Amino acid sequence: MSEQTSTPTTAPGVSPAHEIQLRAVTVVDRKAPTMFAILTIGLALIVGFGSQEGDTSFRLAVPTDFFELPTVTVPSTATTWLLVLVCAALAAYSFFLLTRKQNTRLWLVVLFALAWMTGFLAWAGADATLPVVGLLAGSLAVAVPLVFGAMGGVLGERSGVVNIAIDGQLLFGAFAAAMIGSLTGSTWAGLGAAMVAGLLVAAVLGVFAISYMVDQVIVGVVLNVLIIGITSFMFSQVLAPNAATLNHPPRFERWAIPVLGDIPLVGPIFFRQTPIVYLLYIAVALVTWALYRTKWGLRVRAVGEHPKAADTVGIKVNRTRFRTILLGGAIAGMGGAFYTLVSVPQFNREMTGGAGYIALAAVIFGKWDPIRATLAALLFGFASNLQGVLSVIGSPVPSQFMLMLPYVVTIFAVAGLVGRSRAPAADGIPYRTDNH
Amino acid sequence: MSTPTVDKKPPVKPGERDGDRWNRILRDIVAGNAAVAFFSVLLAVIVGSLLIMFTDEQVRDTFGYITARPSDFLTASWDAISGAYGALFRGSVYNNQADDFATAIRPLTETLKFAGPLIAAGLGVGLAFRASMFNIGGRGQMLLAGAASGWVGYQFEWPWPIHLAVAIIAGMVAGALWGGLAGFLKARTGAHEVIVTIMLNYVGFYLVFFALATQSLLQAPNSANPKSLPMKESATLPKLLGDRYNLHLGFLLALVAVAVVWWILNRSSLGFRIRAVGENPAAARTAGIDVGRTYTIVMLIAGALVGLAGANQVLGTVTSGITTDLDAGIGFDAITVALLGRSRPVGILFAGLLFGAFKAGGFAMQASQNIPVDIVLVIQSLIVLFIAAPPLVRAIFRLPAREA
Numbered sequence: 001m002s003e004q005t006s007t008p009t010t011a012p013g014v015s016p017a018h019e020i021q022l023r024a025v026t027v028v029d030r031k032a033p034t035m036f037a038i039l040t041i042g043l044a045l046i047v048g049f050g051s052q053e054g055d056t057s058f059r060l061a062v063p064t065d066f067f068e069l070p071t072v073t074v075p076s077t078a079t080t081w082l083l084v085l086v087c088a089a090l091a092a093y094s095f096f097l098l099t100r101k102q103n104t105r106l107w108l109v110v111l112f113a114l115a116w117m118t119g120f121l122a123w124a125g126a127d128a129t130l131p132v133v134g135l136l137a138g139s140l141a142v143a144v145p146l147v148f149g150a151m152g153g154v155l156g157e158r159s160g161v162v163n164i165a166i167d168g169q170l171l172f173g174a175f176a177a178a179m180i181g182s183l184t185g186s187t188w189a190g191l192g193a194a195m196v197a198g199l200l201v202a203a204v205l206g207v208f209a210i211s212y213m214v215d216q217v218i219v220g221v222v223l224n225v226l227i228i229g230i231t232s233f234m235f236s237q238v239l240a241p242n243a244a245t246l247n248h249p250p251r252f253e254r255w256a257i258p259v260l261g262d263i264p265l266v267g268p269i270f271f272r273q274t275p276i277v278y279l280l281y282i283a284v285a286l287v288t289w290a291l292y293r294t295k296w297g298l299r300v301r302a303v304g305e306h307p308k309a310a311d312t313v314g315i316k317v318n319r320t321r322f323r324t325i326l327l328g329g330a331i332a333g334m335g336g337a338f339y340t341l342v343s344v345p346q347f348n349r350e351m352t353g354g355a356g357y358i359a360l361a362a363v364i365f366g367k368w369d370p371i372r373a374t375l376a377a378l379l380f381g382f383a384s385n386l387q388g389v390l391s392v393i394g395s396p397v398p399s400q401f402m403l404m405l406p407y408v409v410t411i412f413a414v415a416g417l418v419g420r421s422r423a424p425a426a427d428g429i430p431y432r433t434d435n436h
Numbered sequence: 437m438s439t440p441t442v443d444k445k446p447p448v449k450p451g452e453r454d455g456d457r458w459n460r461i462l463r464d465i466v467a468g469n470a471a472v473a474f475f476s477v478l479l480a481v482i483v484g485s486l487l488i489m490f491t492d493e494q495v496r497d498t499f500g501y502i503t504a505r506p507s508d509f510l511t512a513s514w515d516a517i518s519g520a521y522g523a524l525f526r527g528s529v530y531n532n533q534a535d536d537f538a539t540a541i542r543p544l545t546e547t548l549k550f551a552g553p554l555i556a557a558g559l560g561v562g563l564a565f566r567a568s569m570f571n572i573g574g575r576g577q578m579l580l581a582g583a584a585s586g587w588v589g590y591q592f593e594w595p596w597p598i599h600l601a602v603a604i605i606a607g608m609v610a611g612a613l614w615g616g617l618a619g620f621l622k623a624r625t626g627a628h629e630v631i632v633t634i635m636l637n638y639v640g641f642y643l644v645f646f647a648l649a650t651q652s653l654l655q656a657p658n659s660a661n662p663k664s665l666p667m668k669e670s671a672t673l674p675k676l677l678g679d680r681y682n683l684h685l686g687f688l689l690a691l692v693a694v695a696v697v698w699w700i701l702n703r704s705s706l707g708f709r710i711r712a713v714g715e716n717p718a719a720a721r722t723a724g725i726d727v728g729r730t731y732t733i734v735m736l737i738a739g740a741l742v743g744l745a746g747a748n749q750v751l752g753t754v755t756s757g758i759t760t761d762l763d764a765g766i767g768f769d770a771i772t773v774a775l776l777g778r779s780r781p782v783g784i785l786f787a788g789l790l791f792g793a794f795k796a797g798g799f800a801m802q803a804s805q806n807i808p809v810d811i812v813l814v815i816q817s818l819i820v821l822f823i824a825a826p827p828l829v830r831a832i833f834r835l836p837a838r839e840a
Contacts, residue, residue, distance in 0.1 A: 218824055223817075232810035411632055
């Protein structure tokens with residue numbers, strides 16, 4: 001990412017000798033409005049050409065709610081057109097902000113995404129009933145490892161280490177959780193083992209990338225292959241023959257949070273989950289807070305943006321980087337535990353299916369910011385889960401194109417066709433101290 | 437991003453005495469890249485042996501009473517390790533348990549068969565490395581190339597050499613376009629090729645999967661499987677040594693590719709531009725080289741080379757039809773091949789042969805010794821890791837450091 005030219009965020013004014021004037025530079029991102037416009041036109045084209053007859057029903061209720069929400073039934077085509085108009089209005093507002101030199105706020109993006117997806121669902125689910133709660137809860141389940149991985153990735157890259165090995169951390173975490181969980185019979189021991197496993201992968205990454213200054217991308221890619229090799233080997237050689245003792249981990253039970261868990265719609269999606277998911281909420285909140293609001297976070301970001309300057313003021317660059325990727329590895333490892341302690345109660349070869357690469361995509365799409373990366377991961381989880389639900393109710397879109405979506409969106413994001421994503425300035429560049 | 441670069445030999449000082457010179461040569465050999473490569477392989481094999489040893493039932497049983505009878509433990513360990521590597525050798529080079537020479541030498545032809553696409557794809561990755569670009573998109577490029585080659589291969593009725601040639605070219609063009617897209621995006625927008633090629637892998641996979649699952653596109657008529665029709669006889673790569681061996685023309689095409697890439701890199705002005713951009717893009721730009729255009733061209737050629745590997749798979753190794761796993765992991769293996777070969781055509785040739793042998797032998801090892809073929813992945817990735825960190829290997833084996 002060193003090649004990327006970046007838009008200057010600040011430009012110190014050069015002024016004649018005595019007085020110092022600071023020139024204010026506003027950076028406006030054209031990404032959001034352009035993306036909004038393209039997506040709105042896309043939805044209009046979909047509904048214009050692929051007109052669907054009939055009504056769409058959204059089932060919102062589950063039995064545990066305080067009170068029962070009604071199932072909403074709407075005419076398919078008309079609703080979609082209405083939401084196209086909503087999307088167009090939001091896009092117009094975004095362009096209006098652009099002319100006023102203001103950036104599109106995050107809430108606007110979220111609102112747009114909601115409107116667009118509801119419109120798409122109204123179109124795709126014609127003559128069928130969509131289980132909204134199941135769809136969203138399923139999306140969250142798909143997204144959990146992605147968000148954990150993305151948090152690990154954000155931490156690493158903010159400190160200047162590209163972490164392609166997220167996939168290896170997830171996979172090794174899943175493996176360790178299955179094995180230790182089975183041996184001890186304890187889910188928490190399994191979770192701890194997964195964190196240690198992720199940390200180990202990060203440690204190897206650190207030794208090669210930071211201490212020996214091997215190209216970080218090479219180390220990451222090779223580590224992923226290494227972990228696939230080791231876990232598959234151990235699976236066939238040790239786990240599969242002794243499946244009852246070594247590959248039969250206990251599962252995390254769902255904990256319904258009182259009161260919150262009974263709220264219609266929100267409750268069953270977010271607050272009737274396994275402890276790992278609650279840990280996820282805590283992890284995202286902590287990472288965000290620590291990165292932006294603590295001395296430690298300031299140091300991490302300094303090391304990732306301008307290691308030389310950080311070094312000058314006495315921050316140990318490589319030590320900070322090492323500790324940060326270790327922390328990131330442990331967090332990503334927790335995501336791996338989700339596979340074997342929640343989703344599928346046993347380990348399988350290559351069971352992450354390249355989720356680490358999607359997590360990496362979420363990091364970039366989320367502009368190296370924990371909250372945005374989380375939202376991106378949720379979006380990717382939604383896209384993956386949606387195709388499963390749509391194929392059940394009979395979807396007009398081939399499932400392969402739904403599955404392709406996160407990757408295409410990421411290419412658009414990094415290609416900067418619609419604005420630039422700027423990586424931390426020193427991302428991927430090893431820092432040489434004098435004693436090397 | 438730093439990539440393996442050309443190491444310059446220290447100039448021999450004039451007036452050196454013979455003894456000094458021999459010392460220096462010896463020192464160069466021990467401190468040089470070849471030694472590091474050798475010791476990296478050795479180290480990886482040792483780690484692989486430990487893994488085999490400690491997952492072996494017999495070894496673990498004898499480990500229980502190691503203090504009482506250590507010889508049992510050692511015998512069991514030796515049996516496990518020698519059995520594994522013996523099988524690896526018999527599966528990849530020469531099977532001394534076969535009845536006649538023709539059967540005994542068959543594993544070697546299998547190694548060459550596996551090496552062909554590894555070399556071609558390795559060249560694709562290595563060439564990009566030389567321009568300081570990281571082509572992780574081998575999988576997508578191979579899939580697209582395989583689909584294009586395969587489509588030409590089953591769709592048309594042309595005489596033999598023409599049909600085959602068109603099919604291969606179609607694959608190379610498809611691979612080139614898919615790879616070139618990443619180069620183009622990097623040149624025009626600064627999008628990092630690592631991310632773009634990874635994403636294009638998935639996009640390519642789902643595109644080909646979609647085509648294979650759709651009747652009007654690649655799927656065989658009246659079939660529900662995601663698979664195309666088999667290749668026509670006129671579009672398949674002919675077997676080189678008769679029907680007894682699987683070795684086909686693809687290996688020779690890979691050798692030709694080695695020569696072509698060597699010529700491009702070392703004898704053409706394009707190669708000069710590629711290396712200049714790889715060493716220092718800013719300096720290259722100052723010298724009047726169009727860096728962006730070089731990125732695009734490099735990725736086009738790299739994609740074409742990986743595409744050759746894809747065509748090789750569909751038209752030579754598995755001619756029964758296009759599937760989504762036609763790449764057989766070669767797209768990723770190619771990265772390790774290129775790294776082991778230090779991005780030089782001849783190095784990639786030998787690295788491809790080594791990994792081809794691992795591939796051929798790995799399956800034999802799995803069949804005869806029940807050792808999962810995944811051990812090969814472990815050894816391969818360890819080799820690359822160690823090779824990438826020469827100081828580590830030097831420290832472990834106490835090799836002298838290179839003089840600066």
